[in-house]
Amino acid sequence: MLSSIVAKQNRLLAALPQEAQTRLLPHMECVRLRAGQLLYEAAQPRRHVYFPTDAIVSLLNVSANGASSEVAMIGNEGVVGTAAFMGGICSPWRASVQRAGGACRILGTHVKDEFDRHGAALQLLLRYSQARSAQMAQTAACNRYHSIEQQLCRWMLLSLDRQSDTDLSLTHESIANRLGVRREGVTDSAGKLQKLGAISCHRGRIAVLDRRRLEHLSCECYAAVHRETERLLPRQPHYEPAPRARWNVLAELATA
Amino acid sequence: MLSSIVAKQNRLLAALPQEAQTRLLPHMECVRLRAGQLLYEAAQPRRHVYFPTDAIVSLLNVSANGASSEVAMIGNEGVVGTAAFMGGICSPWRASVQRAGGACRILGTHVKDEFDRHGAALQLLLRYSQARSAQMAQTAACNRYHSIEQQLCRWMLLSLDRQSDTDLSLTHESIANRLGVRREGVTDSAGKLQKLGAISCHRGRIAVLDRRRLEHLSCECYAAVHRETERLLPRQPHYEPAPRARWNVLAELATA
DNA sequence: GCAACACAGTGCGATAGCGAACCGAGGGCA
DNA sequence: TGCCCTCGGTTCGCTATCGCACTGTGTTGC
Numbered sequence: 001m002l003s004s005i006v007a008k009q010n011r012l013l014a015a016l017p018q019e020a021q022t023r024l025l026p027h028m029e030c031v032r033l034r035a036g037q038l039l040y041e042a043a044q045p046r047r048h049v050y051f052p053t054d055a056i057v058s059l060l061n062v063s064a065n066g067a068s069s070e071v072a073m074i075g076n077e078g079v080v081g082t083a084a085f086m087g088g089i090c091s092p093w094r095a096s097v098q099r100a101g102g103a104c105r106i107l108g109t110h111v112k113d114e115f116d117r118h119g120a121a122l123q124l125l126l127r128y129s130q131a132r133s134a135q136m137a138q139t140a141a142c143n144r145y146h147s148i149e150q151q152l153c154r155w156m157l158l159s160l161d162r163q164s165d166t167d168l169s170l171t172h173e174s175i176a177n178r179l180g181v182r183r184e185g186v187t188d189s190a191g192k193l194q195k196l197g198a199i200s201c202h203r204g205r206i207a208v209l210d211r212r213r214l215e216h217l218s219c220e221c222y223a224a225v226h227r228e229t230e231r232l233l234p235r236q237p238h239y240e241p242a243p244r245a246r247w248n249v250l251a252e253l254a255t256a
Numbered sequence: 257m258l259s260s261i262v263a264k265q266n267r268l269l270a271a272l273p274q275e276a277q278t279r280l281l282p283h284m285e286c287v288r289l290r291a292g293q294l295l296y297e298a299a300q301p302r303r304h305v306y307f308p309t310d311a312i313v314s315l316l317n318v319s320a321n322g323a324s325s326e327v328a329m330i331g332n333e334g335v336v337g338t339a340a341f342m343g344g345i346c347s348p349w350r351a352s353v354q355r356a357g358g359a360c361r362i363l364g365t366h367v368k369d370e371f372d373r374h375g376a377a378l379q380l381l382l383r384y385s386q387a388r389s390a391q392m393a394q395t396a397a398c399n400r401y402h403s404i405e406q407q408l409c410r411w412m413l414l415s416l417d418r419q420s421d422t423d424l425s426l427t428h429e430s431i432a433n434r435l436g437v438r439r440e441g442v443t444d445s446a447g448k449l450q451k452l453g454a455i456s457c458h459r460g461r462i463a464v465l466d467r468r469r470l471e472h473l474s475c476e477c478y479a480a481v482h483r484e485t486e487r488l489l490p491r492q493p494h495y496e497p498a499p500r501a502r503w504n505v506l507a508e509l510a511t512a
Numbered sequence: 513g514c515a516a517c518a519c520a521g522t523g524c525g526a527t528a529g530c531g532a533a534c535c536g537a538g539g540g541c542a
Numbered sequence: 543t544g545c546c547c548t549c550g551g552t553t554c555g556c557t558a559t560c561g562c563a564c565t566g567t568g569t570t571g572c
Contacts, residue, residue, distance in 0.1 A: 171549065172550065172551095184550090184551085186550095187549095187550055188551090204549070
C-alpha cells in the first residue's frame with residue numbers, strides 16, 4: 001500500500017481519476033532506486049512497472065560490441081516497463097537508473113488489469129506511449145545531426161526537467177555512455193560550457209548555473225521533446241513535484 | 257468498400273478477426289500512393305489512417321534547417337497515422353511515400369471506434385506500436401555508431417522486406433535524405449556494394465543481386481528491428497503478400 | 513536531332529569525433 | 543599519514559564524413 005501523497009509525485013499517477021488510484025494504490029509499493037541499478041536487461045520480461053517520483057531511469061540500447069546509447073529518459077512524467085501492459089512482455093532495451101530516487105512499483109499484471117478496464121488509465125498511457133516515441137525519434141535525429149556540445153545541453157535539460165534541484169550527480173564517463181560518445185568528448189564540451197559560466201563541474205557533480213544559456217546552446221531537439229511531452233501529458237492541478245530529497249540537501253551542504 | 261482480398265495484403269488487417277474486418281471494410285477505400293506524395297506534414301492532424309499493401313511510407317523528422325532523417329519505415333506490416341486512434345491527434349513527423357503502391361485508407365474515427373471496442377484490434381495495434389518504437393530506438397543507435405555503408409545495407413533490407421520484388425526505385429539523393437547523409441556518401445557506399453556484386457545501380461534504380469551479402473555487410477540493427485517486428489507481429493496464415501505490381505514488371509522488362 | 517536536365521561519379525580541403533596514452537589532483541580508506 | 547583509485551583535463555595522429563565544385567552520361571522534351 002502506498003500513500004496517495006507519493007502517488008501525486010508522478011505525473012501519470014497524479015492524472016489518474018480517483019477510482020483508478022483507489023484500485024491501484026493497494027498493490028503499489030514505494031521503492032528507492034540506487035544510481036546505476038539495472039531494472040531490466042534487454043529482452044527480459046517486464047514483471048514490475050515503475051512510476052518514478054524523483055528517480056530518473058535511462059532506456060539504453062546496447063549494441064553487439066557492448067557500446068550503449070540512450071534512447072529515452074524517464075522520470076516523474078512517465079513509466080518504465082510499458083511492455084508489461086502493452087502486450088509485448090519485454091522490450092529490446094536495458095533500463096538503468098540514472099539518478100537515485102524514489103519510484104512507485106507495481107506488478108505489471110495489476111496495471112494490465114486497470115488497462116483492460118478501458119478507462120482513463122488506458123487513454124493516459126496511450127498518450128504517454130506517443131510522447132516516448134517522439135523522444136526516441138528525436139534522439140535518432142539528434143544523433144545524426146548535432147554536435148556533442150548541443151547533445152550534452154539537450155541531455156542536461158531533459159534531466160533537469162525530471163528533478164527539482166539543479167545538480168547532476170554523474171561523471172563525464174557515465175554521461176558519455178548515455179550519449180554514446182567518448183568521455184573526452186563530454187569533458188571537452190563541459191569545459192566549454194564551464195568557461196561560458198553555464199555549468200560548473202567537480203568530480204562527479206555538475207552544477208547548472210545558467211539554465212537559460214543551456215537552452216540557447218542546445219539544439220532544437222530539447223524543445224521538440226519537451227513540447228510534445230507537455231502537449232500529450234498536460235500538467236494536472238493535483239500533481240505535486242517530489243520535495244527536494246534529503247540526501248540531496250545534505251550533499252549540497254557538503255559542497256557549499 | 258474494399259474487397260477482403262486487398263485487406264489480406266496488409267499484415268495488420270490480415271491478423272484481425274473476421275468480425276472486426278466486417279466492421280471496418282465498409283469504411284475502407286483502396287488508394288494508390290504516388291512516390292514522393294506527402295501524406296502528413298509534421299504536427300498536422302491525422303485524419304485518415306493508411307494500411308499500406310505494396311506502398312512504403314517513411315516517417316521523417318524535419319529539423320529547423322530543413323534537413324530530414326527517417327525515424328521509421330512503414331509497409332505492409334504496419335499502419336500510418338496511429339495518432340488518429342491513439343489519442344494524440346497528430347505527431348511530430350512527416351509521412352512521405354517512399355515507394356509508390358497501394359494502401360487501404362480509412363477515416364481515423366472508424367479505427368478509433370474499433371479500437372474502443374477493446375477487442376483484437378486494440379491488442380494488435382498496441383503490439384504494432386511497440387514494434388515501431390523498437391524501430392525508432394534502433395535507428396537512434398544506428399545513427400550514432402554505424403557507417404554509411406552499414407546503414408545503407410540496413411535501409412535496403414528494411415525496404416526489401418516490405419516489397420515483393422528486388423528493385424529499389426530511388427535515387428541516391430532521396431536515399432541520402434532519408435538516411436540524413438550527403439548524396440556523395442550514398443554514391444560512395446553504393447559503389448563499393450556494386451563492386452562486391454551485391455547490388456547494381458542505374459539512374460534512380462538499384463537492383464539487389466545478393467541479399468545475403470547485404471545482410472552480412474549490414475550492422476546488427478536490421479536484424480534487431482526485424483526480429484522484434486516478427487516477435488510482436490507473427491505472420492498470419494491468412495496473410496497474402498501483394499502480387500508484384502504491373503508497373504514494376506513493365507519497368508523490369510524495360511531495363512532487361 | 514539538339515538542348516536542358518537529372519543523376520551518378522570524382523576530387524579536394526576542412527573538421528568533428530575517435531582511439532590511445534598520459535598526467536595530476538581529489539578523496540576515500542587502511 | 544600515506545596509498546590507491548577515480549575523475550577530469552590534455553595531447554597526438556587518424557578516419558569518416560562533410561561541403562563544395564566539377565564532370566560525364568543517360569533521359570526527356572522541344
